[in-house]
Amino acid sequence: MFGSRFSRNTGYKIRGVWVLIATLLLLISGALIYQSLPVPFQQYQQYRDQVARLSELEANFSQEVLRARYELFAYYDPIVNNLVEQEEVLNSLGIIPGFVNVGDQREIRNFLESRQASLEQKENLSEVFKARNALLKNSLRYLPFLSDQIDTKLSTLEPTETLDAGKLTALDNTLNQLIRNLLLFTATTDEALSNRLQELLRNLNQLQNTLEISEAELPLQLVQAHSNIIFNAKPLIEEATTELLKPLDT
Numbered sequence: 001m002f003g004s005r006f007s008r009n010t011g012y013k014i015r016g017v018w019v020l021i022a023t024l025l026l027l028i029s030g031a032l033i034y035q036s037l038p039v040p041f042q043q044y045q046q047y048r049d050q051v052a053r054l055s056e057l058e059a060n061f062s063q064e065v066l067r068a069r070y071e072l073f074a075y076y077d078p079i080v081n082n083l084v085e086q087e088e089v090l091n092s093l094g095i096i097p098g099f100v101n102v103g104d105q106r107e108i109r110n111f112l113e114s115r116q117a118s119l120e121q122k123e124n125l126s127e128v129f130k131a132r133n134a135l136l137k138n139s140l141r142y143l144p145f146l147s148d149q150i151d152t153k154l155s156t157l158e159p160t161e162t163l164d165a166g167k168l169t170a171l172d173n174t175l176n177q178l179i180r181n182l183l184l185f186t187a188t189t190d191e192a193l194s195n196r197l198q199e200l201l202r203n204l205n206q207l208q209n210t211l212e213i214s215e216a217e218l219p220l221q222l223v224q225a226h227s228n229i230i231f232n233a234k235p236l237i238e239e240a241t242t243e244l245l246k247p248l249d250t
Helices: 002-036 041-070 077-093 102-156 165-185 191-210 220-245
Strands: none
Touching (some): 041 077, 041 102, 041 220
């Protein structure tokens, strides 16, 4: 009887051991199977979305630069906000998921460092662009208004010995051509137009020197100042725009 009970207990223990072993094997198998599975999709998708967002932001940045460059009234907040968000996305990409092996992590970090350096260059260049573009836009808005004021004053001036009708007509024609060509100059890269503007600015300066008239009566110096700002700032802004539109590393 005792032997029979001992046999049953031994059988229970053996079965218990086999159950424990089976459970352990199942757990190990499950862990191995889990490790062999593809990268968790959600983690992969989140990182991939951040990469896609960076490309999207860069495309939007180019659009905002062009909008600021060619619209008369420029707003720079979209450019600033875009650069800030690019910085944030780069920082988030610096947290590389664990499924990426060590070699690839090193490559990604090198890329992110290079991208960060390029982004800092764009941030600095965008400040130069904004400052010069603001000067250009201000002169483009003010010069036609100033020209209208001069036209009104010219119509009320009476010819004198030093301010004859011929000089007044030449001055009026020169100013009108100058304004028209300056507006064309901001939208084109025609070298002949640049030469024509230089000629008109020289003519305006010569006329001003031959006219005995004060700046209060005809603000010709102010016209020349704004004209020179447009003439000199435009090629610098074009250069900055070209640099800003260059894509960063893929």
